[in-house]
Amino acid sequence: MLLTGLAYAAVNLFLAYCIHRYHKGPAEYIPEEPTLERRLIWITTLGIVVLLAPGLYFYAHLIRPPKEAHTVEVLSQQWLWNYRYPGPDGKLGRAEVRNASPANPFGLDLEDPAARDDIVVIGGPLRLPLGEPVLLLLRANDVLHSFYVPEFRVKMDAVPGMVTRIWFTPTEAGEFQVICAEFCGIGHARMLGQVLVLPPEEFRAWLHTQPGVAQTLGH
Ligand SMILES: [Cu+2]
Numbered sequence: 001m002l003l004t005g006l007a008y009a010a011v012n013l014f015l016a017y018c019i020h021r022y023h024k025g026p027a028e029y030i031p032e033e034p035t036l037e038r039r040l041i042w043i044t045t046l047g048i049v050v051l052l053a054p055g056l057y058f059y060a061h062l063i064r065p066p067k068e069a070h071t072v073e074v075l076s077q078q079w080l081w082n083y084r085y086p087g088p089d090g091k092l093g094r095a096e097v098r099n100a101s102p103a104n105p106f107g108l109d110l111e112d113p114a115a116r117d118d119i120v121v122i123g124g125p126l127r128l129p130l131g132e133p134v135l136l137l138l139r140a141n142d143v144l145h146s147f148y149v150p151e152f153r154v155k156m157d158a159v160p161g162m163v164t165r166i167w168f169t170p171t172e173a174g175e176f177q178v179i180c181a182e183f184c185g186i187g188h189a190r191m192l193g194q195v196l197v198l199p200p201e202e203f204r205a206w207l208h209t210q211p212g213v214a215q216t217l218g219h
Pocket of ligand 1 (some may be wrong): 079145146182188
């Protein structure tokens with residue numbers, strides 16, 4: 001407010017000065033002045049760099065998840081939120097939309113050992129550990145959706161054919177709601193999900209008792 005106020009005052013004072021200084025008679029016409037033009041180009045370039053560089057620097061920090069972040073895949077479909085956690089191997093296995101079926105919406109490739117132990121939660125809830133960073137990888141099986149938890153200030157589009165990502169650290173235990181924030185068809189308004197932020201021990205205890213997807217699909 002102060003800065004914009006000062007800039008506003010400076011611009012208008014300069015304008016008033018010019019009107020006062022040059023109000024008598026026509027101004028001198030100078031079609032070209034290479035030195036002044038070069039100077040202006042350099043000053044403008046410098047100004048843009050100075051304004052942009054800190055923003056890009058901090059943005060890079062903002063979008064880079066910490067190494068220890070838990071990876072959870074989010075699969076959106078009309079009109080459901082599904083989740084996948086890496087199994088004991090800590091790796092998400094191969095998955096392709098072309099393999100997707102009602103029983104296997106992620107399209108997991110059960111030939112891949114890394115996929116067999118993955119833990120799949122159809123329709124939620126999304127369980128997260130309190131105070132630990134989480135990286136969400138978002139996919140969509142049909143149309144555009146958008147994963148939105150207002151309390152977390154977290155919102156990311158899920159786009160068919162690509163994986164989008166967002167990371168955050170839940171700082172409060174409890175129950176929250178996922179809302180789909182991208183109109184995705186007739187059931188859009190009911191595309192809600194539950195997020196449970198649990199104490200880390202409780203989260204780990206839950207995760208360790210979950211069967212791998214090979215077991216739940218009977219392969
Ligand atoms: Cu949706």
